[in-house]
Amino acid sequence: MNPEASRLWRAPRWALSVMLACLGMLGPFSIDTYLPAFSGIAAALQATPVQMQQTLSAYLLGFAVMNLFHGALSDCFGRRPVVLIGLAVFTGASLGCALASSIGELVFWRTVQGMSAGAGIVVSRAIIRDMFPPSEAQRVMSQVTLFFGVAPAIAPIVGGFLFVHADWHSIFWFLTAVGGALFVSNWRLLPETLHKDLVQPFHVGTLMRGYWRLCSSPKFMMLVLASGIPFNGMFLYVLATPVFLGEHLQFAPTEFFWFFLCTIGGIMAGAWVSGRLAGKMSAKRQIMRGFRIMVAVSLLNVALNLFVPLSAWWALPLIGLFSFGWALMVPVVTLLVLDQVPERRGMASSLQACIGSAANGLVAGVLVPLVMHSTVALAVASAVLMAVGLVAWYGVRRTIPA
Structure with missing residues (x-):
């Protein structure tokens, strides 16, 4: 934590939390806002479905690659310049x-x-740890988690509204306005939170050695997998929304909001509980509670899809409960990731975000097309992704102080 944190931000702490949360939601929000306009954009630009898919794949590739550098550059040049640029x-x-x-x-x-959107979420995590002690950092991280999880659910609703009442161009004009508003607010309000004693020299060799140190650390990599992979157990349902809701559950487009209501509700509740538990429960216990919820939900989801006729009455609440378990544990795991290298928190955040976004891209481009036409396959895939995170956590939990 920056020893001068109390002098850097004199406004209420909740205002800083809101600004950092908005930075965190920019990436996922800009991924999903234009999805409802896919067909309209394809018709307007005379593009094939494969070419339209490239607009998403190119974004995710740029997002993943640059996530490796945003945080590391903020360790060298400061948090504020990287965010503003x-x-x-x-x-x-x-x-x-x-x-x-x-x-x-x-x-x-x-x-x-995509290359620029990741700066907000990567650097905001480092800023949180610069500005807040552990228990308060967990509360703020919970708020950022809430916005990060809510964005993929709200974004298609906003994009669909703009597309229907204007055209596909309006979606990107809207994102232009959002980016401009965030630039102005951060230009005026965001202080430089990196303490001068922690500024790292900018040398390519030093950066590569730092990345190698993190990548070769089993503890760091296990924590990154435990925080990022289980998210995809919920996210694959978001990506498969048109098929899962439209074909399997026979929902009309006007009924899709029930799915987003359950997902958003689970994330909001989990993030709120996580913030309330900050300083009252050990990190290990809180993480295990989150995983126990996800394990129970995953097993029940697979069993019901195998033996019970599909119904929205149980399918949607289970996805909401899974989201609750993930949001309960992920703020704590993320802080553990950052604290593995206190002198290079920006680099740690970069690598964590890069691995997470690469996993999201693989799920979106490879896994979802394979499993979305079967509800059993979706349930099993979700359980397997959760299990990867659980195995990673069990591999490292004994090294975490009680």
């Missing part, structure tokens, strides 16, 4: 998307958008 580039890229007249231009600007 990232927001400026994101705003310009969103403007480029809005003005795109061909599918090639849209793919290019979506790549730039």
Whole structure:
């Protein structure tokens, strides 16, 4: 923690929490906002389905690659410059998307958008640990987790509304406005939170040695897997929404909000409980409670899909309960990840985000197309992703102080 934190931010702490949460939601929000307009964009730009998929794949690739560097650069040049440059580039890229007249231009600007959007969530995690002691940092991290999980559910609703009442260009004009508003607010309010004694020299060799140190640390890698992979147990249902809700549950588009209501409700409740438990329960106990909930829900979900006729009455609440378990434990695991290397928290956050976004990309591009046409396959895939995180946690939990 920065010893001068109390002098850097004199406004109420909740205001800093809100600003950091907004930075954290920018990446996932810009991924999903334009999804309802896929068909409209394809028709307007005369693009094939494969070309439209490239607009998503290019974003995720840029997001994953640059996540490796945002935090590390913030260790060298400061948190504030990296955040501001990232927001400026994101705003310009969103403007480029809005003005795109061909599918090639849209793919290019979506790549730039992805490369810049990760700066907010990566650096905001490091800022939280710069500014808050452990228990308070957990409360703030819980709020950021809430926004991060809610964004993928709300974004398609906003995008669908804009597409129906205007056109697909309006979605990217909206993202331009969001990026501009965040740039102005952070320019005026965000202090530099990296203490001068922790500034790292910018040398490529030093950066590579730092990445190697983290990647070769079993404890660090296990914690990263435990925090990031279980999220996909819920996220694959979000990605498979058109098929899962439209084909399996026979929902009309106007009924999709029930799914998002359950998902958002679970994340909000889990993040709220996690914040309330900060300083009152050990990290190990809270993480295990989250995993126990996800294990029970996953097993029940597989069993019901195998032996009981599919019904929204049990399918949607189970996804909400899974989201609750994930949101309960992930703020604590994320703080453990950052505290593995207190002198390079930005780099730790970068690597964590890169691995998480790479996993999201694999799930979106490979796993979901394979399993989305079977509810049993979806349930099993969700359970397997949760199990990967659970095994990783059991591999490292004995090294975590009680």
